[in-house]
Amino acid sequence: MTATSTELARKLSAAVEKMPAFPKSVQRVLEITRDINCQPKELVMVIEKDPVMTMKLLRILNSAYYSFPTPITSVNQSVVYLGINTIKNMALSFAAVGVLPPTNAAGFDIQRYLMHSLTTASLARMLCQKFGADDTDPTDCYIAGLLHDFGKVVFAQFMPVEFKEALAMSEEQATSLHAAEQKVIGADHSLVGAMLVEKWQFPKLLTETIRHHHGAILPGNTLQSCLFMADQISKKLSMGNSGNLVVEELPPALVNRFGGDMDDIIAQLGDLTGMVNEAQSFTKGSKELMA
Amino acid sequence: MKIKFWGVRGSIPSPGPKTVRYGGNTTCIEIRTGNNELIILDGGTGIFPLSQTLLKELPVTANIFNTHSHWDHIQGLPFFIPIFIPGNKVRLHGSFDPISGEGVERVIAIQLQYSYFPVREVEMKSRFEYVNVMPNEAVTVGSATVTPVLLNHPVINLGYRIECNGKSVFFTGDHEPHTNIYNPDEDGYAEYQSLIDVQRQSIENAIKGVDVLIADSAYTIEEYPAKKGWGHGTFDSCIQLAQAAGAKILYCTHHEPTRSDDALEKVFAEALARHPGAEGKLDIRLAREGEEIVI
Numbered sequence: 001m002t003a004t005s006t007e008l009a010r011k012l013s014a015a016v017e018k019m020p021a022f023p024k025s026v027q028r029v030l031e032i033t034r035d036i037n038c039q040p041k042e043l044v045m046v047i048e049k050d051p052v053m054t055m056k057l058l059r060i061l062n063s064a065y066y067s068f069p070t071p072i073t074s075v076n077q078s079v080v081y082l083g084i085n086t087i088k089n090m091a092l093s094f095a096a097v098g099v100l101p102p103t104n105a106a107g108f109d110i111q112r113y114l115m116h117s118l119t120t121a122s123l124a125r126m127l128c129q130k131f132g133a134d135d136t137d138p139t140d141c142y143i144a145g146l147l148h149d150f151g152k153v154v155f156a157q158f159m160p161v162e163f164k165e166a167l168a169m170s171e172e173q174a175t176s177l178h179a180a181e182q183k184v185i186g187a188d189h190s191l192v193g194a195m196l197v198e199k200w201q202f203p204k205l206l207t208e209t210i211r212h213h214h215g216a217i218l219p220g221n222t223l224q225s226c227l228f229m230a231d232q233i234s235k236k237l238s239m240g241n242s243g244n245l246v247v248e249e250l251p252p253a254l255v256n257r258f259g260g261d262m263d264d265i266i267a268q269l270g271d272l273t274g275m276v277n278e279a280q281s282f283t284k285g286s287k288e289l290m291a
Numbered sequence: 292m293k294i295k296f297w298g299v300r301g302s303i304p305s306p307g308p309k310t311v312r313y314g315g316n317t318t319c320i321e322i323r324t325g326n327n328e329l330i331i332l333d334g335g336t337g338i339f340p341l342s343q344t345l346l347k348e349l350p351v352t353a354n355i356f357n358t359h360s361h362w363d364h365i366q367g368l369p370f371f372i373p374i375f376i377p378g379n380k381v382r383l384h385g386s387f388d389p390i391s392g393e394g395v396e397r398v399i400a401i402q403l404q405y406s407y408f409p410v411r412e413v414e415m416k417s418r419f420e421y422v423n424v425m426p427n428e429a430v431t432v433g434s435a436t437v438t439p440v441l442l443n444h445p446v447i448n449l450g451y452r453i454e455c456n457g458k459s460v461f462f463t464g465d466h467e468p469h470t471n472i473y474n475p476d477e478d479g480y481a482e483y484q485s486l487i488d489v490q491r492q493s494i495e496n497a498i499k500g501v502d503v504l505i506a507d508s509a510y511t512i513e514e515y516p517a518k519k520g521w522g523h524g525t526f527d528s529c530i531q532l533a534q535a536a537g538a539k540i541l542y543c544t545h546h547e548p549t550r551s552d553d554a555l556e557k558v559f560a561e562a563l564a565r566h567p568g569a570e571g572k573l574d575i576r577l578a579r580e581g582e583e584i585v586i
Contacts, residue, residue: 039472040472040520041472041473041477041479044472044479060389061389068426068441074486076472076479076482076483076486077486079472080469080483080486080487080490081441081490082389082441082447083443083444083445083446083447083522084445084472084520085445085446085522086389086390086445086446086447089390090389090390
């Protein structure tokens with residue numbers, strides 16, 4: 001390793017280290033609530049095990065907006081007063097934004113980033129359900145989509161000057177953001193994202209998928225194929241913006257894998273309005289929560 | 292105090308030959324105090340015919356109390372004609388929403404978006420005010436007192452107790468009696484049950500001794516298991532609530548949109564037959580659009 005790359009590696013790991021933990025409970029809330037008939041007690045159990053989520057919930061409920069005869073001190077009590085549906089939606093909004101910083105010095109738009117991540121997540125899950133030929137879990141595709149660009153949040157938060165320059169370069173020269181990051185920083189968000197997800201102890205397959213989400217596509221890897229395709233569709237249909245508007249070319253191997261080009265696949269996914277609206281209301285709700 | 296039903300249907304308006312007797316409009320109840328002050332409970336589609344009767348007594352001051360923000364309780368609000376006429380005063384009361392972090396003003400802001408309704412919020416000509424009420428904190432409306440009570444529905448739902456000159460009425464909005472989320476053999480069961488018991492007791496106390504209870508009886512007990520968690524009561528749960536609270540008259544409302552008049556009377560009669568003990572003590576009625584009573 002040269003002196004420069006050692007220095008870079010040190011800087012990147014320092015940034016990753018500073019990121020807050022991504023609680024397992026957030027993953028579980030995402031999983032459980034996907035089922036409209038999810039068991040209320042399961043959700044209560046997950047929230048109870050996460051002190052941060054519990055605190056946030058109780059803080060809002062005990063705020064001046066509700067004058068409960070006695071303060072709400074447990075998750076069960078909150079379900080009795082407000083109903084499982086309200087608590088579920090509150091937990092979901094925490095889940096989506098729990099680890100996102102409200103502002104950053106790079107001028108990176110977190111709301112639009114979140115919109116891109118949420119739509120990529122949903123699209124990746126849909127693609128897996130529709131085209132997955134092996135036993136890849138659609139939930140993993142969802143999580144991959146949600147987290148794939150998290151490296152950008154690390155950059156925005158802890159290397160704001162360089163990241164701002166990369167964002168500007170990508171926009172001015174109409175080049176992809178990861179290429180601009182390579183030029184300005186010497187590493188791109190897929191590497192840092194993978195480091196972060198590794199730190200969060202996600203499965204190796206997920207870490208590797210994020211590491212290579214701009215790299216060579218292995219059509220046999222369903223997780224990677226669905227994530228790549230979802231990422232491009234989200235950009236092509238302008239659902240949100242993660243600082244990179246360049247839609248990458250579909251490798252021939254993927255055209256074979258999905259049996260058509262991007263337009264064919266989009267057509268096969270059907271009406272996406274509901275999915276986009278859902279992501280939008282999530283993103284909007286997150287704004288107040290981050291404050 | 293005068294009570295008039297302008298909409299008794301749940302979920303979605305249900306006009307047609309099979310609902311002419313009980314009516315197809317969604318929830319709206321008009322209350323007049325002894326001093327003729329106007330209180331309106333919910334702005335379902337029934338609020339539109341109500342608003343037309345108000346045109347002959349302009350200017351009006353309307354105190355609307357919204358139980359919750361689901362469509363069938365708000366869809367008539369943009370058609371409440373007095374909001375467009377200068378000189379009228381409309382005060383919309385409702386709950387803060389913990390998901391959006393916004394108050395009852397959000398209902399109107401969303402309904403009057405350009406793509407859904409031709410008139411924008413700023414173009415309303417009346418004096419329109421929003422009041423975010425809190426559970427158990429009474430609001431004074433002229434000679435009446437209105438107390439919000441937190442009930443159980445998939446969104447925050449406030450029931451309202453209205454008291455005036457010694458008479459009282461309670462409207463639940465949408466409410467499903469609490470059920471334990473744990474099985475009896477599970478750890479959390481006893482704790483959860485005690486929380487439910489406290490909440491049920493506080494709801495009964497809030498309704499205690501009312502002259503009229505108007506309650507959500509969307510389902511029959513046969514239908515209920517498939518609709519558990521949807522946030523609605525049954526005829527039987529309403530009768531039990533009325534008995535426990537010592538109400539004098541119970542109006543069953545929020546009629547299922549697919550239920551014809553004949554079917555409604557049939558399931559109602561069956562529920563009454565299951566509760567012979569209520570006879571003579573509790574007067575149980577089906578809410579009917581257009582019906583008016585004075586208490």
